[in-house]
Amino acid sequence: MNQPRLSRRTMVASGGIAAALGAAALGLTLPRWLSHRYAPTPYDDLLATLVDREQAARLGAVARASLPSFSARAAARELRQRFEQRDLAEVLDADIREGRIAEIGGWLLPDSLAQLCTLAAG
Amino acid sequence: MNAFIDARAIPTGTILQPDVAIIGGGPAGITLALALAQTPLKVMLFESGGMEFDAKTQALYAGKVAGVSYLPLDASRMRYLGGGSNHWGGWCRPLDPIDFERRDWVRYSGWPFGIRELQPYFRRAQALVEAGPWSYDRSTKPMAEVAEPLALGSGGVYTSWFQFSRQRDSVLPTHFGERYASDLKRVANLKLFLHANATHLSLAPNAARLDHCEISTLNGRKFSVKARATVLALGAIENARLMLASRDVASGGVGNGNDLVGRFFADHPIPRDTATLVSFAGDIPGYYFNAYDLNGALVRPAFAPRDDFKRNSKVLGSLTTVENAVELDEVGKAAVITTALSLGVDASNAKAYSVGCGLELEPDPERRVTLTSDRDILGLPRLKLSNLISDSDFARYRMTMRELGRQLLAARSGMMRLNLKSREGWLAALDWGDHHLGTTRMHVDPKQGVVDADSKVHGLSNLYVSGSGVFPTYSASNPTMNLVALTLRLADHLKREMR
Numbered sequence: 332m333n334q335p336r337l338s339r340r341t342m343v344a345s346g347g348i349a350a351a352l353g354a355a356a357l358g359l360t361l362p363r364w365l366s367h368r369y370a371p372t373p374y375d376d377l378l379a380t381l382v383d384r385e386q387a388a389r390l391g392a393v394a395r396a397s398l399p400s401f402s403a404r405a406a407a408r409e410l411r412q413r414f415e416q417r418d419l420a421e422v423l424d425a426d427i428r429e430g431r432i433a434e435i436g437g438w439l440l441p442d443s444l445a446q447l448c449t450l451a452a453g
Numbered sequence: 454m455n456a457f458i459d460a461r462a463i464p465t466g467t468i469l470q471p472d473v474a475i476i477g478g479g480p481a482g483i484t485l486a487l488a489l490a491q492t493p494l495k496v497m498l499f500e501s502g503g504m505e506f507d508a509k510t511q512a513l514y515a516g517k518v519a520g521v522s523y524l525p526l527d528a529s530r531m532r533y534l535g536g537g538s539n540h541w542g543g544w545c546r547p548l549d550p551i552d553f554e555r556r557d558w559v560r561y562s563g564w565p566f567g568i569r570e571l572q573p574y575f576r577r578a579q580a581l582v583e584a585g586p587w588s589y590d591r592s593t594k595p596m597a598e599v600a601e602p603l604a605l606g607s608g609g610v611y612t613s614w615f616q617f618s619r620q621r622d623s624v625l626p627t628h629f630g631e632r633y634a635s636d637l638k639r640v641a642n643l644k645l646f647l648h649a650n651a652t653h654l655s656l657a658p659n660a661a662r663l664d665h666c667e668i669s670t671l672n673g674r675k676f677s678v679k680a681r682a683t684v685l686a687l688g689a690i691e692n693a694r695l696m697l698a699s700r701d702v703a704s705g706g707v708g709n710g711n712d713l714v715g716r717f718f719a720d721h722p723i724p725r726d727t728a729t730l731v732s733f734a735g736d737i738p739g740y741y742f743n744a745y746d747l748n749g750a751l752v753r754p755a756f757a758p759r760d761d762f763k764r765n766s767k768v769l770g771s772l773t774t775v776e777n778a779v780e781l782d783e784v785g786k787a788a789v790i791t792t793a794l795s796l797g798v799d800a801s802n803a804k805a806y807s808v809g810c811g812l813e814l815e816p817d818p819e820r821r822v823t824l825t826s827d828r829d830i831l832g833l834p835r836l837k838l839s840n841l842i843s844d845s846d847f848a849r850y851r852m853t854m855r856e857l858g859r860q861l862l863a864a865r866s867g868m869m870r871l872n873l874k875s876r877e878g879w880l881a882a883l884d885w886g887d888h889h890l891g892t893t894r895m896h897v898d899p900k901q902g903v904v905d906a907d908s909k910v911h912g913l914s915n916l917y918v919s920g921s922g923v924f925p926t927y928s929a930s931n932p933t934m935n936l937v938a939l940t941l942r943l944a945d946h947l948k949r950e951m952r
Contacts (some may be wrong), residue, residue: 375572389787419795427606427863432855437729437870439789439858444795 374407374450380419391452393436406444406446413443454638460649460670467676471497474680476651480933481920481940482525482686483629484581488944489799490640494951499649499668502533513829516836523840527606529887530688535630543618543626545584546930547575551760558767561816562926565897565906571938578938583627584616585750592752609762610854617744617751630846633935652831654699654707663916669831682915689889689922693822708910711900716818719927723813724879728808729856729870733793735802741775758853768849770813770929775806798865811886812928814846822892847879888932895923907946919943
């Protein structure tokens, strides 16, 4: 019985498609492998709102240094209330409008953002 | 033309008898002399110095400073014709309406009248300081057409405007002595004496009027001036010194029956680099740093608290200017990136600037000048300035800065860092405006003020004080243009009274 044989053209084309798919998959996942990977925290839902968590953490470290009694749990509880059915832009707008301005190392920023930065500092 | 008279040639024992004697040839004295021109009044002005700086004359100002660091008393003033205008920066801005009000959060606040009383004099004062057309807060619209200003969200701070004096269209502020010397010489009813130092105010035995003022020169001549009305225009510090030192009839000094002369001294603290202001969009217009010529008015913006914000937040006046570009450290960069990204703003071209300011102080009777046992070569006791500044003065300014920072965030135009927090930090950054204020404060009640609403010394029928020493509260505005306006008002009063 004659086995069906793959033509050379089919094999080359299949190999090309496989290579392209592999490259695409690698391209999609590579940045994630190369970027900073953070240990999971109980506050990842909140920290996910930060666009640049590394910079936020750098700023938050200054706040942490001056707030030895900072309670991450209490801050997260407060933030989750503020974020209820609202996105970051809306929360920050409300802070600014209502005068909830915090100081980190002298920098004046919306209180919720300051809390997020402090949480990001770990 | 009346040439100026060298008092060193006046024979000892001479008694001069003008209608009005003006003691001091700074902006107030010169303004008054010019304003009394073309009246029937015979006016004489006595200036301690000559036409130029002279170290021996300047040394008469030397004194002691205690408390918060301050420029030496012989360095913060100028003792020759033109007085303080010989070293001023030319910054002008009218007082705000709230400056005249009694504010329940500001001790000892309240003028005897409102801004309406001074408004008729502002335009003439503006002309005398040569600050160009009256633009100030009318500059906002036309300047926005020059270049878009830094946007602020709605709130308690707004963009106000300074104007600058410039002598005869040059870039210099108006030096009153040099600028108005020829005008003064043309005043037919004026005699101006140079090198004439007032050393004593001699009251009549009943202590109800000034009998005469004694004048001494550095070459040993002594004569007296017996005027119908005498106006002290020596500057806030020296007015108090002369009044306190004249104790032969009134033991506490002239006009000092209620121990107020010399008290309530003030100046404008000018702390440097109080804050860092970041513009997310990058460069801010050059007119924030360098005055811009707007149709003949040199203007420069400053951030000022609105009157309703002052009331609601119980803050005092302040004028905050953008000074120079600065670099951010890593934390600063992190703050800008994090905040801008979170607000959905592109801050890739963000620029940072240092911020400076001038502050209004709360009146304090313990910030004062007193006599010491040291005497100058004319025999006048030297002074000690006890300089104080309270933490609440700094804290109030910080509140205004926080509001400005909030408004920048609201507009998504920028953000701020407050650079000074501790008292030590504030004091280390502190400079002063050399705006001497408040030693002979104005109040209708003799128990609360040295002069009445007409600048006349309480209890004396013919002695007046002119200049910023009579300001009961100090505003954050620079005093020269305002004291000139107040002096023009005094001139009108004297014209009415001495008809």
